[in-house]
Amino acid sequence: MSVNWTGDEELHHFYEVLETIGNGGFAKVKLGRHRLTGEKVAIKIMDKKQLGEDLPRVKLEIEAMKNLSHQHVCRMYQVIETTAKICLVLEYCSGGELFDYIIAKECLTEMETRVFFRQIISALAYVHSRGYAHRDLKPENLLIDDNHNLKLIDFGLCGKPKGGMQCRLNTCCGSPAYAAPEVILGKSYIGSSADVWSLGVVLYALLCGYLPFDDENCMALYKLIEMMQVEPQDRLTVSELLDHPWVTKDFNIPVEWHSKQQMGNIDADCITEMSIALKRSRETTTQLVKETLRFSEDDDSTGSLELISDNDSCTCRTHG
């Protein structure tokens, strides 16, 4: 018996959809709970009509998220599309937004600030290494997970220059308060340099808004604000930040930015479970998973897989 779910039925079949945890533009983010595993997720629900000409951006974000797997980048587990909506099932970051955390604590120690800032640089260096500029780096897009680690979210405005990261981008996007001067002025720009400006604004906001630093540290830190040089060519690069004296202080090692997450492995136990559920051989099931996810040796699809299916219609979640 095959079931042809509508997307809404599929979403509610697999997930309890609970309260709203975020609102923004054309998207609402709701807390979800996977009915089988009990795992909490964040479900970003977008109305296609409201998206209008922004619909291609969602496809770009989904494509980007399939190529990003990093300990400080929020995971996308599943995409469920209905006639009216697109739903992204995302990693739930129980600690909420970084700024809410700082407000609640009133101030952080310099070390805690450095730990968080190293994680942000690690995420950004990785995203750039995969050929993407985030272009919307701001406090609202940095969340704290269950292990008190930061996760970069929302790649809805990310850019992937066709000729590589040294090529210029043209779209003026992001939040004005965090956008680089060249972006605000409508000039073409290098995506990674514009992200570094935003990174400087995030650090400046952390410093001046909520973080008590003594003069000596302020001086060292103001040197970091070289990220906010108006001329992109005068700005620090992410690579220079990885081993910057302030960033490495007390750690004495540069930021480790490479992904610690497995790429492209298919969990054997999952295949066993799925082959039983699908009443197919392990070989056929493995092939089905690869075809469904367009898995290939040179593909960057990530993590172990759980194929939840009802006969022919399959949705895939990745873990790990």
Ligand SMILES: COc1cc(O)cc(Nc2ccc(C(=O)Nc3ccccc3)c(OCCC[NH3+])c2)c1
């Ligand atoms: C790749 O990760 C993405 C992409 C994207 O387009 C959107 C999001 N959005 C998310 C993901 C998770 C949360 C979340 O877990 N929030 C939360 C949890 C506990 C307490 C409070 C908030 C999320 O929250 C929405 C508000 C964030 N400003 C959005 C991830």
